[in-house]
Amino acid sequence: MDKPAPARAPFTALPDHALLVLEGRDAIAFAQAQFMSDVASLSDGQWHWSGWLTPKGRVQALFALLRTGPETLWLVIPDGDAAALKAGLERFVFRSKVKVHVPGDRSACGILAAPADASGARSATDARGRIELDMGSPAQPRTLRICTGCSNPVDEAVLARWRAHDIAHGLPRAPADTLEAHTPQQLSLDRLKAYSVRKGCYPGQEIVARTHFLGQAKRGLALFGAAAEHAPGASLLEGDRAIGTVIASAPSAGASGHAALLLAVVPLERTPDAPAPTVDGTALAPLPLQDGLAR
Numbered sequence: 001m002d003k004p005a006p007a008r009a010p011f012t013a014l015p016d017h018a019l020l021v022l023e024g025r026d027a028i029a030f031a032q033a034q035f036m037s038d039v040a041s042l043s044d045g046q047w048h049w050s051g052w053l054t055p056k057g058r059v060q061a062l063f064a065l066l067r068t069g070p071e072t073l074w075l076v077i078p079d080g081d082a083a084a085l086k087a088g089l090e091r092f093v094f095r096s097k098v099k100v101h102v103p104g105d106r107s108a109c110g111i112l113a114a115p116a117d118a119s120g121a122r123s124a125t126d127a128r129g130r131i132e133l134d135m136g137s138p139a140q141p142r143t144l145r146i147c148t149g150c151s152n153p154v155d156e157a158v159l160a161r162w163r164a165h166d167i168a169h170g171l172p173r174a175p176a177d178t179l180e181a182h183t184p185q186q187l188s189l190d191r192l193k194a195y196s197v198r199k200g201c202y203p204g205q206e207i208v209a210r211t212h213f214l215g216q217a218k219r220g221l222a223l224f225g226a227a228a229e230h231a232p233g234a235s236l237l238e239g240d241r242a243i244g245t246v247i248a249s250a251p252s253a254g255a256s257g258h259a260a261l262l263l264a265v266v267p268l269e270r271t272p273d274a275p276a277p278t279v280d281g282t283a284l285a286p287l288p289l290q291d292g293l294a295r
Contacts, residue, residue, distance in 0.1 A: 011109040011145060012155035016164070018082035019106055019146065020063075020075040022089075024098040027071050034092060035065065036184060036195040036202055042067040046121045047133060048091040049194035051184065052085070057181040057207030059187060061085050062172065062194070064133065064144075064295075066123055074131070076108060076144065078166065079175050108148045110162055110276040114141035127201060127256075137292025140165055163250040167261045169293035170221055173248045178232040185211050186265050187247070188221035193294045221247070222266045224277070224284035225258030236264050236277045236284070243267060243277060 015272050022031055031039040035052035047066035052057050064076040077085065082102045089100050117124035118132040129148065136142035142165060166173050170191050179187070184195045185208070197205075197212045211217050224243070227251040236244035244266035252261045262284065266277070276283045 001239070002134075006038045009111060009113065010155075011111045011143075011150075012158040013150060013152045014108040014110050014144070014159070015154060016079055016159070017108040018077040018080045018085075018102055018146075018164075019108060020077065020082045020085055020100065020229045021103050022073040022075070022098055022100055023071055024096075025071055026096040027058055027073055027098045028067070030093065030096045030098045031065070031073055032199070033202060034089065036204070036208065037065060037193075037247070038199040039065065039073070040191040040199070041066075044069050045123050046124075047123055049189070051189070051193040051194055052089070053184070053202070053204030053208070054180065055203050057183050057204035057211075059182060059189075060088070060176055060182060062187075062189075064135075066131070066133065068123075068125075068131070072144065076146070078171070081176065084176070085174055094175060105148050106146055109148055109150050109152045110135070110142060110144045110146055110158070112140075112142055112158060115143040118143070135293075136165075137169065137290065139292065142212045156251075159249050161253040164253045164261055166293075167248055167250050167263050168223065168287075168290050170263070170289045171293060172221065172263055173250070174232050178247060181245075182210055182247075182265060183211065183217075185217035186219045186221075188289075191221075191289065191291075191294060199259060218268055219244075219265050220268050221263055221289065223286050223287045224262045224264065225252065226262045226279065226284050227258070227282050229260045230262060230279050234279050236266060236279055238270075238274055238277050243270075246279065261287070 050065040052061040066074040118134040131146040133144045135144045234246040245263045247264040
């Protein structure tokens with residue numbers, strides 16, 4: 001007699017992920033002119049990482065950008081304020097035929113398992129209208145779902161593992177005021193294919209392109225194992241010298257042999273015999289950033 005298949009764990013609500021929708025005849029063109037990724041390259045049903053920059057080329061929002069149709073884009077914003085982003089974008093709508101709104105009846109939930117139908121940059125929508133995104137890597141599958149009236153409870157253990165996965169793969173999980181101190185290059189967002197230097201004008205594009213083509217990026221993200229979490233903005237020291245800044249941290253969920261994972265912006269070139277960096281007097285262990293989250 002065949003054994004029954006093990007029960008699939010339920011989805012958990014993702015209360016730290018916000019949603020925003022752009023829709024209308026000019027939605028794609030508006031997003032192409034405002035966001036740092038090549039929005040026009042997306043086909044219906046595809047998504048990629050993107051963001052919105054200040055005129056000085058600093059990241060003021062980072063999100064997954066999904067095109068669901070010829071006139072509709074969904075933004076999934078980790079640690080973001082959808083209402084604040086809506087208000088910011090609406091200042092630039094002018095005469096464009098685009099509506100920016102927070103879908104109050106929709107929310108995000110997730111599961112640490114492979115998607116039923118979505119794969120890579122291709123989303124899937126089921127018969128109940130639930131949108132599925134493949135947010136995992138080959139070694140660590142994850143599924144994010146956007147649904148109406150989601151009543152899944154919050155599983156704090158899954159939330160912690162979800163955040164640790166993001167940080168281990170170089171997704172800077174940080175609020176807007178932390179991101180805004182840095183350019184896309186300083187946050188190594190090229191690893192996520194989150195910005196374009198060739199698509200044409202958008203806020204901050206000139207600075208991003210100049211940094212890219214002149215090879216002037218001198219700082220980027222690095223991953224460390226730590227004995228504890230540290231708040232964004234904490235300084236990394238090399239001896240008595242400050243060399244970097246903490247962007248985000250999370251419990252490691254036991255995956256790295258360290259109690260916590262930490263993302264920091266540090267110089268891209270360091271002397272080989274430099275002492276291990278410290279935060280608040282405790283040493284950090286350098287770890288390799290993982291691949292697999294780019295789309």
